Amino acid sequence: MAPLATVGILSIGEMGMGIAKLLIAHNFHVVTNIEGRSEDTHARARKSNIETLPTDISLVEKADYILSIVPPRDALTIATRITTAFNAAQGKQTPLYYLDLNAVSPRTAREIAALFQSSAPAIRFIDGGIIGLPPSPTSSSDPSPSSNPSSTNITWRQPSIPVSGPHRLNSAAGTPGALELAQTLKLNHISDEIGPASGLKCSFSSLTKGFTALCLQAFTTASNMGVLPLLLQEAEMRAPGLLKAARVYVPDMPPKAYRWVREMQELAITHADEGGFEGGAGPGEGVFGQIANVYRSVAEETVLGEEKTERRKRGTSLEDVASAMGEGLQSKRRKVEEGR
Structure with missing residues (x-):
């Protein structure tokens, strides 16, 4: 069966890979340009039946939609790359939709929209954000690319994806698969203005990542003082829901800390x-x-900053995150004192 449409994803990180697998399972053709990316990224793409293209120009020429899912610090750079490639591309017959799904502020979303309007007005820009974990199958069925992509017995756990702006995919004309893409991703169009979708994402991130940072400081300090078991005991008795959440959020954080530095600035x-x-x-x-600054310390001053999603060594438990964080901060303090 012919693909419904071609979707370009930049980039194929943990979230991008989850969305790529979801789209492939629903009969979309997924492409990407990962020139210069790590071997881990290339291996992920090959394993998941994602077509890798050599240039941004070839990506723009082939894709009906481009999803930007990159670290917040790279959002504007990626948008600039795509406008340059679009203006250099030849023979683009159908509209190109660009969905910025990055954790950026409404101000940054409007800056990116203005970039497209001034440099490549033919590109249809959609402001968006992703709230939750990457898509993953919830049934025991095999969602691999070798299985039937149109199989209906695969159910998926999906994040929320609010979108906003003047362009609505569920009523788009002239581009194949628009309604199907909106339905597959469960896009929720919340406003015709640019900014509200990014603002909603930032507001939610304030809760989860702000909470994680507070937990990190509390548990690290308690670990350094030798009272972490007692703090965990008190939390279990008096705030079991918060402790349960902390045991999920804190160990999940280390490979992402470098991304969250700029995201926290976007929240500010x-x-x-x-x-x-x-x-x-x-x-x-x-x-x-x-x-x-808390997440910068994780990324730059502790062994936790070396963690990769595919290969976890340290910080796989709340207790070890606190221990590794304490080790890094104490080492930093010693260096400062020795340099005086």
Whole structure:
């Protein structure tokens, strides 16, 4: 059966891979350009039947839709790359939709929309965000590319994907598979303005990643003082739901900490622009500027920053995250004292 449409995904990280598998299982052709990416990324693409293209130009020429799912610090760079490639492409016959699904502030989303409007107005920009874990099959059926992609006995656990802006995929004309793509991804169009979808994502991230940073500090400090078992005991008695969440969120964080530094700065911008709170994107500004510093410490000052999703060694439990974090911060303190 012919694919419903061709979807380009930039990039094939953990979330991008989950969405790629979901789309392939629902008869979409998925392509990407991973030139210069790690061997792990190339291996993931080969294993999952994702077509790798040599250039951004070939990606733009082949794709009906492009999903940008990159670290927040790269969102504007990727958008610029695509506008350049689109203007250099030849023979593009159908509209190209660009869905920015990155964890960026409404201000950044509007900047990216303005870039497309000024540099490549033919590209139809959609503001969006991803809330939750990557898509994954919930049945025992084999969702691999070798299985029947149109099989209906595979059910999926999916994140929420709010979108906003003037372009609605569920009523798009002239591009194949628009309605099917909106249905497969369960896109929720919440506004005709650019910004609300990114703002919703940032508001949710404030809860989960802000909570994770607070847990990281509390458990690391308790570990350094030798009272972590007692803190866990108190939490189990008085806030079992919070402890249960911490045991999920904290060990999941280390491979992503480097991404979250810029994301926390985007949250600071969001709360300043949209909420009226003090702070901004500068280092350490506001609550989320300080939280960005917490994740910077994880990524740059501890062994946890070396963790990869595919190969976990340290920080696979709450207790070991606290221990590794404490080791890194104590090492930093010793270096500072020795340098005085």
